[in-house]
Amino acid sequence: MIKRIKYQNIDFEKYSFCIENSIQKNFYCQKENLDFLSKNWEILVYNDYEAVMPIPFVKKGFWKIVLMPLFCQQLGVFGKSDKSINEEFLKFFKKHYIIINYAFNFHNQFDTELITKKNFVVPVQEYAFLRRKKYFKGRKSTVKTAQYLEFREVFTTPDILSFIKNNFKGLEKQKDMIFFIHYILFLDYEDKLKLFGSYFEDQLTNITVLIDDNNSYSLLGLLNNEELKNHNGASFLIDRILDQNIENKSFNFMGGSIRGIEVFFKSFGSDLQEYQFIQNSKKDLIKNWLKIS
Known part of the structure; x- marks a missing residue:
């Protein structure tokens, strides 16, 4: 089950544990880095922090517009992750957000065909x-x-x-x-x-x-x-x-x-x-x- 959690309600101990023990772990998703690069961000959570997906956004009136911050290359799903779980995240993400751009990490694979970037x-x-x-x-x-x-x-x-x-x-x-x-x-x-x-x-x-x-x-x-x-x-x-x-x-x-x-x-x-x-x-x-x- 995917849940949307606002920044002030994030359990950062569980978030950090999920990140640190994930195969997808990278620098971009760490709390301190996202706090600096993005004025606003929240997360999607699978079950009880079995997997997490940080979502940076900017506010335009009543709307949250998803936009990758400068100098942040790859976010996406971290933690328990396979194509079916990633697909759940993707469907929830596209349904509930207005997205300008968003980059998943290179470990994330999907059934849905997405464009790719090179690293x-x-x-x-x-x-x-x-x-x-x-x-x-x-x-x-x-x-x-x-x-x-x-x-x-x-x-x-x-x-x-x-x-x-x-x-x-x-x-x-x-x-x-x-x-x-x-x-x-x-x-x-x-x-x-x-x-x-x-x-x-x-x-x-x-x-x-x-x-x-x-x-x-x-x-x-x-x-x-x-x-x-x-x-x-x-x-x-x-x-x-x-x-x-x-x-x-x-x-x-x-x-x-x-x-x-x-x-x-x-x-x-x-x-x-x-x-x-x-x-x-x-x-x-x-x-x-x-x-x-």
């Missing part, structure tokens, strides 16, 4: 094998030619935050950039942040912004100094991080639907992980609104 992950393995057998030939060559660069861990100092502000691409609104910086500081406070930089003669060429979630790194941002991009600092950085960590931590590239970016991620020997996604047009939203009302 690329390098699983834990021996680095020497990864580079020798799985790197694309061109990526090996690029990495080799960039070994004169210097690799450093960096921190949230004013100059590093300024570099991020000046070089991050993909956020058109100033308020989104401010939110991104605040999120970085939140992750730092939660001890979930790792920043690495590449340098050429003490000039910062690139920075990786990573979410450090115990057994994995997730790439939140890869920033390039356009004036120094000919040094191939991005390839150098990713390779050095894999070299130092891939035998203990997987590496999640956090996306890859754009062709050029997809090829870049795949060139490091990453595996494709597709996840199910719901996305509706304005026309679809009107239809959903008429059904719910």
Whole structure:
């Protein structure tokens, strides 16, 4: 049986237990992370927290509109889960909510056909094998030619935050950039942040912004100094991080639907992980609104 539970009525002890003991466990669904990324969220629950599904939303008048928050890639069903249970969640979800977009996690499978998005992950393995057998030939060559660069861990100092502000691409609104910086500081406070930089003669060429979630790194941002991009600092950085960590931590590239970016991620020997996604047009939203009302 699926139940809808508002935020103030969630039993967070049971919620956290379900998440922590699920095969689908990820960073995005943790209470602290959702509290920061989404002003409003609630959950769907299967029986007595045997499975849970967090639902972020925005309020438009009397309506709750489901919308994935910035920097949150995959939610979905966590806990006891098979196709039949997932299908129950999906039917309840589509019946009771107006949905702009919502991403399930890559473990979730359904009888209903949904669109998919691409993600690329390098699983834990021996680095020497990864580079020798799985790197694309061109990526090996690029990495080799960039070994004169210097690799450093960096921190949230004013100059590093300024570099991020000046070089991050993909956020058109100033308020989104401010939110991104605040999120970085939140992750730092939660001890979930790792920043690495590449340098050429003490000039910062690139920075990786990573979410450090115990057994994995997730790439939140890869920033390039356009004036120094000919040094191939991005390839150098990713390779050095894999070299130092891939035998203990997987590496999640956090996306890859754009062709050029997809090829870049795949060139490091990453595996494709597709996840199910719901996305509706304005026309679809009107239809959903008429059904719910």
